Amino acid sequence: MDISLFLLFLLACSAAGATGAMFPPGEWYKTLEKPWFTPPDWAFPLAWTTIYLLISFAGARVAVLNDNAYAMAFWAVQAGFSTLWTPIFFGLRRIRGALLVMLPLWLSVLGATLSHFWLDFWAGAAFVPYLAWVTVAAALNLGMWRLNPKVEPLRVDKL
Template sequence: MDWILFAIFLLATFGAGATGAMFPPGDWYDRLEKPPWTPPNWVFPVVWTSLYLALAFVGARLAPMAGSEYAMAFWAMQIAFNALWTPVFFGLRKMRAAFVVMLLLWVAVAGLVASAWPLDRLSALLMLPYLLWVTIAGALNASVLRRNPSFA
């Protein structure tokens, strides 16, 4: 493992995650009607920290591999949409637009898994929890939107 490359990817992931600190959920989100299966607030930083560490590891593994161009393009795509979702949902309070961002994030993560599989199965497998989490987050986004149509 190239630790400098890992550090670069780690900075990218935590840069994307910093939008959570810049655009916290706050009272607005607390007042929204949410489904009963909404994870408790403490789950989000724990899950995202774990996922960001896995993303950095996967990026550092895949980047130097021959033939990783598509995997790295999907890696870049997912981190861009990952960083965009929080400002759109919590900053602009545009849940419908955030759901579109979430769909694009899901496509990017699925593309990362698919393009990593032939190169490095460990990397692809490490991204499956991320795909699951984005699926859950997308369902939560859709459910909150449906329950609070005035904030579309």
């Protein structure tokens, strides 16, 4: 594995992860009713750090292989949708809108997982925890939407 490629993929993950710092959960999130299976707050940064390290490893392994176009495209698409979800959910407080981002996010993570497996077993295996986590995140998002039907989104003119 090329360490320079790993660091570039990790930099991309860090950019996506920066939205968490720009749009923290805050008091609004604490007031929401949450599904019974919501992980404790400390689990989120631990999970995302682990996921970012793993998918950076996967990207670096696959980037140097022949016929990697689909794997790299899925890697990029999942990064884009992952980056988009946080500002929609936490920044704009649009629970339903964030749920709509979950579908292409989940599909792109599935595509990345399968296409990485196709090229390299360990790269595919590195995406499995992310697929599991985004599945839980989608269920959490759906649960919060159902449990909080009257939550008003933040108005853009109020920013």
